[in-house]
Amino acid sequence: MGLGLAATVAGGGLALGSDGVVEGGGAEQATMNAVAIAIGRRMARCYVRRIGTHRKPPDREARGHTIGVEADAACSSCGLVVEGGTQGCQRLFESIGLREYEDMRFARYHRIVVDVYAMQHPDRYGRSAKSFAAHLTGLCAWIDDEASAQSVNAAVQRWLSGPSPIEKPALPTSFGADTVRALVDTDDPVRYGQVLRRWARTTWDAYASLHSTAHAWIAAAQR
Numbered sequence: 001m002g003l004g005l006a007a008t009v010a011g012g013g014l015a016l017g018s019d020g021v022v023e024g025g026g027a028e029q030a031t032m033n034a035v036a037i038a039i040g041r042r043m044a045r046c047y048v049r050r051i052g053t054h055r056k057p058p059d060r061e062a063r064g065h066t067i068g069v070e071a072d073a074a075c076s077s078c079g080l081v082v083e084g085g086t087q088g089c090q091r092l093f094e095s096i097g098l099r100e101y102e103d104m105r106f107a108r109y110h111r112i113v114v115d116v117y118a119m120q121h122p123d124r125y126g127r128s129a130k131s132f133a134a135h136l137t138g139l140c141a142w143i144d145d146e147a148s149a150q151s152v153n154a155a156v157q158r159w160l161s162g163p164s165p166i167e168k169p170a171l172p173t174s175f176g177a178d179t180v181r182a183l184v185d186t187d188d189p190v191r192y193g194q195v196l197r198r199w200a201r202t203t204w205d206a207y208a209s210l211h212s213t214a215h216a217w218i219a220a221a222q223r
């Protein structure tokens with residue numbers, strides 16, 4: 001369902017940027033596909049790590065093109081100040097997906113990284129009520145118990161694939177002080193897990209007004 005490359009990138013797991021909810025296309029699906037395509041392009045160029053640093057693609061430099069340096073700006077959603085602003089933040093997220101693809105020590109964190117990033121960027125990854133619910137409950141389940149999160153996510157996915165009438169709630173005005181930047185800057189897998197847990201926790205805390213909603217959705221999914 002339009003997840004070909006994304007599924008490949010995910011190595012058989014959850015597709016990057018996907019909550020597993022098939023909604024028959026639309027802008028959000030297009031955005032997710034764009035993420036997968038962008039990753040594919042970068043894989044093809046073997047231009048891999050440290051997309052957030054100030055290195056330029058070597059193939060373009062070799063052709064002598066003059067490349068404008070993007071100014072640092074704040075991501076419109078999470079507030080991260082990064083080269084390229086919102087687009088730069090998106091590129092950092094894509095670089096995380098690449099590392100998960102290349103290095104199995106990071107692959108186990110794929111789903112929760114997507115859920116946390118989605119909850120910091122709900123304008124892109126939580127537009128529909130069902131997408132929003134999938135990511136919010138994914139974050140909730142992982143915070144509650146990492147070991148059982150996968151089975152909770154499967155139950156939620158089945159639930160959301162059915163009628164499951166839900167409405168998208170009002171969102172908080174900010175999504176926590178930590179950003180995806182901390183993950184990009186962490187190479188050690190153990191330390192990565194620690195940084196990720198902190199990022200997930202601060203993001204979850206920012207959604208305090210929706211904790212009861214998340215738990216209610218999970219309970220409905222498991223009924």
Ligand SMILES: [Zn+2]
Nearest residue numbers: 075078079089
């Ligand atoms: Zn951002």
